[in-house]
Amino acid sequence: MNQVTFYLNGMTCESCEKLVRRAGEKSGVPILSVDSKNGCIVVDCVQEKIPVLKQALLEKGFSEKGTPPVLRGGLNGFLGFVRDVVASKKGAEYESKLFNYALGSGILFCMLAGVLFYLGVIPLLYVPFVFLAVSASVALAYSYAHAISYRENMSCMNGMMTGMTLGMIGGFLSGLLIGATNGMFIGSVAGIAVGIILGLGSGRLCGVMGAMEGLMGGFMSGMMGAMTSVMLLNDNLMAFLYFSFGISFCVLAFLSYMFYRESGDTQRAHQMAFGQFLFLGLYILAFLVAVMLYAPKGPLTVF
Amino acid sequence: MEKTFTIKGMHCTSCEVLLLDVISEITGVEKASAHYKQGTVSIQYTDASIPDAVKKAIEKEGYEVLS
Numbered sequence: 001m002n003q004v005t006f007y008l009n010g011m012t013c014e015s016c017e018k019l020v021r022r023a024g025e026k027s028g029v030p031i032l033s034v035d036s037k038n039g040c041i042v043v044d045c046v047q048e049k050i051p052v053l054k055q056a057l058l059e060k061g062f063s064e065k066g067t068p069p070v071l072r073g074g075l076n077g078f079l080g081f082v083r084d085v086v087a088s089k090k091g092a093e094y095e096s097k098l099f100n101y102a103l104g105s106g107i108l109f110c111m112l113a114g115v116l117f118y119l120g121v122i123p124l125l126y127v128p129f130v131f132l133a134v135s136a137s138v139a140l141a142y143s144y145a146h147a148i149s150y151r152e153n154m155s156c157m158n159g160m161m162t163g164m165t166l167g168m169i170g171g172f173l174s175g176l177l178i179g180a181t182n183g184m185f186i187g188s189v190a191g192i193a194v195g196i197i198l199g200l201g202s203g204r205l206c207g208v209m210g211a212m213e214g215l216m217g218g219f220m221s222g223m224m225g226a227m228t229s230v231m232l233l234n235d236n237l238m239a240f241l242y243f244s245f246g247i248s249f250c251v252l253a254f255l256s257y258m259f260y261r262e263s264g265d266t267q268r269a270h271q272m273a274f275g276q277f278l279f280l281g282l283y284i285l286a287f288l289v290a291v292m293l294y295a296p297k298g299p300l301t302v303f
Numbered sequence: 304m305e306k307t308f309t310i311k312g313m314h315c316t317s318c319e320v321l322l323l324d325v326i327s328e329i330t331g332v333e334k335a336s337a338h339y340k341q342g343t344v345s346i347q348y349t350d351a352s353i354p355d356a357v358k359k360a361i362e363k364e365g366y367e368v369l370s
Contacts, residue, residue, distance in 0.1 A: 015317040018364065022324060060320055 003032065004043050004050060007065035008057065011036040016062070023056040039065060081257045094149065094271055095256060098142050101277040106138040108278065109285055122293060125303065128238065129181055129292060132245055136173040137284035140166070140198060143252045144280060145272045146259055147202040152270070158262050159210035163203020165255045167217030169248045171195020175225020176244060178291055180237060183298020184230045190291045191222025194284065230300050237302060305347050306354050311367040313339040318366075325360045329353065 011020065017034040020041060024031035029045040029052070043053065054064060081092065088096040113130045116122045122130060147154075147162045154162070175191020182190075199214025232240050272280075297303075313319065319337040322344055326335045334347040346357055358368050 013315055013317060015315060015321045019317055019321050019324065022321070060324075061316070 002044070002046075004045065006041060006043075007039045008041060008062040009039065009065050010062050011039045019060050020057065020062060023060050023062075024053060027052045027056040029053045077261070078254060078257050081260055082253065085256075092260065095146065095260060098145055098272070098277070101145075101272075101274050102138045102142040102281075104274065105141070105278045105281045106134060109134040109138065109281065113289075122289070126181070126292065128241075129177060130289060132173075132177055132241060133285055133288040133292070135245060135249070136177065137281045137288065139249050139252050140170050140173070140284055141277055141281035143169075143255055144198060144202055145277055146256050148205065149270050149272065150259060151205045154205040154210070155262070156206045156209055158258070159203055159206020160213045161258065162205065162255065163199045163210040163212075163214030164217040165251065166202045167195045167199020167214040168221040169252060170198035171218040171221035172225040173245065173248055174288060175222045175227075176229050176241060177225075177288060178295075179226030179229030180233075180241065180302045181292045181297075182295050183301045184226050185298050186291065186295045187226030187229060187298075188223045190288070190295070191225045192219050193222070194287065195219065195222045229302075233300060233302060304349070304351075305345065306357075307343050307345040308358065308361065309369040310342050310344055310361060311369055313337070313342055313366065315339060321364060322361060322366070325364055326357055329356050329360060332357065 008020070011017065011034075013036055017036050020034050021031050024043065027049065029043050029049050032042040032044050034041045043050075045053070057064075081095075083089075084092040085095045085099050110131075113122070113134060117124060117127065117130075143166055147166065150158075171191045171194060174194035175187050177187075178190040179187025181187075195218025196215055197218070199216075199218040200211050201214070203210030203212070203214030203217075228240075228244075229237060310322075313322070316339065319339050322337050323335055326332055326344070326346065331350045331353045332346050332348050335344065337344045344357075344361065346353070348354070348357075361368055
């Protein structure tokens with residue numbers, strides 16, 4: 001026995017679901033689930049029985065859809081998703097696990113940073129920037145880990161969206177941060193580097209198109225981040241940093257919701273362990289902090 | 304013999320198809336038609352026990368038979 005999922009045209013209500021179930025019973029195919037909202041049905045049968053079932057369904061007026069339907073995601077769905085992740089509800093277990101990983105590694109990174117501040121390796125001047133770097137690296141690690149769990153079945157549109165979002169947010173946050181501490185030049189270079197690596201790494205899952213989006217997103221936003229920081233030096237830069245980091249994290253949460261809605265929970269083949277997650281976050285954090293501390297400073301910085 | 308039921312709860316073509324499908328399984332029903340807009344199901348039958356069986360079958364699917 002193997003489970004087969006397909007999509008039907010014309011299912012609109014409970015009666016339709018009943019009809020589909022009856023058609024399944026009559027053709028000897030157990031129907032595991034019917035969802036009239038998106039027209040999706042899951043059956044459990046041998047391959048030879050499927051044409052019989054499809055014929056029976058067609059007689060009742062339900063033809064097969066060639067491609068999965070578009071799932072529309074509203075704001076309500078998003079808030080529900082966030083609730084499910086925080087409360088570790090069924091269907092969002094992996095997202096919830098990653099969320100806990102992110103919290104865990106965030107706490108560990110803060111402790112590590114605390115020790116480095118105490119030992120005097122990092123001057124106390126850098127406290128807000130290191131804090132922002134910790135939150136950025138944890139959030140980016142979460143998104144990257146969530147994206148690559150779909151690496152076997154990322155659709156082209158999803159892959160392009162992923163490459164662009166991760167490239168842009170990664171590049172923007174890094175550019176913004178390093179732009180504030182090291183000036184325009186180093187900020188741009190570091191932002192572009194982080195953006196391109198993240199964008200390329202996640203966008204390549206759907207092939208060259210996604211990789212291309214990742215490259216462009218990383219390149220553009222790295223520069224943009226550093227530019228914004230330097231332009232805002234005399235105009236509430238710190239407030240803007242917190243504000244834009246907050247917005248970026250909301251965007252990343254929405255990206256996570258997009259994966260969840262578009263691909264569902266059945267296809268996440270590659271789940272990450274906590275150790276891997278920790279190192280992923282640590283790479284990003286170490287890079288940002290090292291650049292902040294040891295790269296040359298430009299003429300215009302926050303200090 | 305003929306009988307027309309008035310039914311509450313039908314709202315689409317699938318409901319019609321579902322009821323016809325259910326009724327067609329009852330032996331002794333010669334002809335059946337359903338109209339969700341009017342909320343009616345009409346049958347032609349041979350045996351006097353049929354209307355009861357049809358009524359039960361309709362109610363089993365979650366519809367209310369008014370008359």
